Amino acid sequence: MTKVLAGITMSLDGYITGPNDRLGAGLGDGGERLHHWVFGGPWTYDRPGGSAIGVDKDYIEEVFASGGAWIVGRTMHDVVDGWGDDPGFGVPVFVVTHRPRETAVKGDTTFAFVTGGIADALERAQAAAAGKNVIVMGGADLLRQYLAAGVVDEFTLTIAPVLLGAGKRLFDGISRTDIRFERTAVVESPFATHLRFRMLYGE
C-alpha cells in the first residue's frame, strides 16, 4: 500500500538552511554542513562526487528504493536547479508551485509542475506511485503543509550535529501541535542521526 513518507535534514538549532540562503546561494553560509552525511565533508572534497557511506548510504538507498513518486516544493526544486541534467530519481517528481511550467523530462526523471495545491499533488503522486511510496522531500513550507494536513504516515528527521545560527527553520509557524511522533527507529552515523517516526494526528 502506498504510504506517504517525508523527511529532511535539520541542524541542532533547527535550521534547514544556513544564513543568507537565497536562490543562487544554495543552502546559504555553511548550509552544506547539513549534508555531510549525504555528500561527505571537507575530508572528501579532494574526491569530487563524494557520497554517503555506511548506514547513511543504507538509509538513502532504502528511501529511494521505496519511492514510486516524489513531491517537492518549487523553491527547493529551483534552489538545486532541478538537480541538473540527470536527476536520477527514476520515478515521477511532482513540483508544487504557483507558477505553471511545462513538464520537464531529464534522463529517467519527469518533473510535473502542479498548480492545484498540495492535495492535488498528492493525488497525482499516489496515482503515479503504483503501490510504492510517495515521498515528500521538502522544503520546510511544503513539509509543514503536508504534516498539518495529517497525511504524512512516516517522517524522518535527520539531525546534523552543527549549529547554523540562522536560516530557514523547519517547523516555524506550523499550524498545529497535536501531531504525535511515535519513534520507530533511530539510525546513527558519525555525521547525522536519523530519527524515524510514525505519525499520529489528534490528541
Next chain:
Amino acid sequence: MTKVLAGITMSLDGYITGPNDRLGAGLGDGGERLHHWVFGGPWTYDRPGGSAIGVDKDYIEEVFASGGAWIVGRTMHDVVDGWGDDPGFGVPVFVVTHRPRETAVKGDTTFAFVTGGIADALERAQAAAAGKNVIVMGGADLLRQYLAAGVVDEFTLTIAPVLLGAGKRLFDGISRTDIRFERTAVVESPFATHLRFRMLYGE
C-alpha cells in the same frame, strides 16, 4: 578529572518550554510533554510521582552519580521553585544570578547564589565537585553562555518527540557557530532520544 557536562530537553521544533511560559506557569502550555521521559506521561498520572523507566532511568542515574556539583540559572531555579523542600541533589548547586540571595540548605542540597558570572560559578563548582563532574543544567541562556565560552566538555541534547509551536528556543542567539558536536552515543527510548556529544571548539 572533573569534566563539565551540560544537557537539556528540546522539542522537535527547538523549544525548551512551551507557549506562555513564565514564572508561576512552569514550562508553559504543554511544556510538561518535554519531560514525559523523566516523570512519565498521562499514562502514569494516576500514579503520582511518576518517574523515568528503562534507559531513561539509567541515563538520569548515570548523570546524577557522576555529578559532584551542579550549576543552574536563576530563572530555571525559580521556575521550579528551587525543587521544593527536598531537592535531593546530594551535592552543592550553584545558582547563577544577578540578584544576591542567602545560601539555602534544603535536605542534602545546598544552593549557593553566585553573582560573579559564569566563570566564577564554574570555578566554585569545580572546587566543590572534588574530582567528580560539574553539570550545567540550564536554562537555555546559561547553556548558550557556557557553550560559547568553550568550557563544556560533553553535551547531551535530549529530543522529545513533540511540537510545542512556541516557547523559549534553546539555541536562539548563540554567539558562535564554530562549535563542533562529535557524537559519542545515542540513547533512545519511546519517550526521548538522547544525543550525546563530545564538544570541540574552533574550526
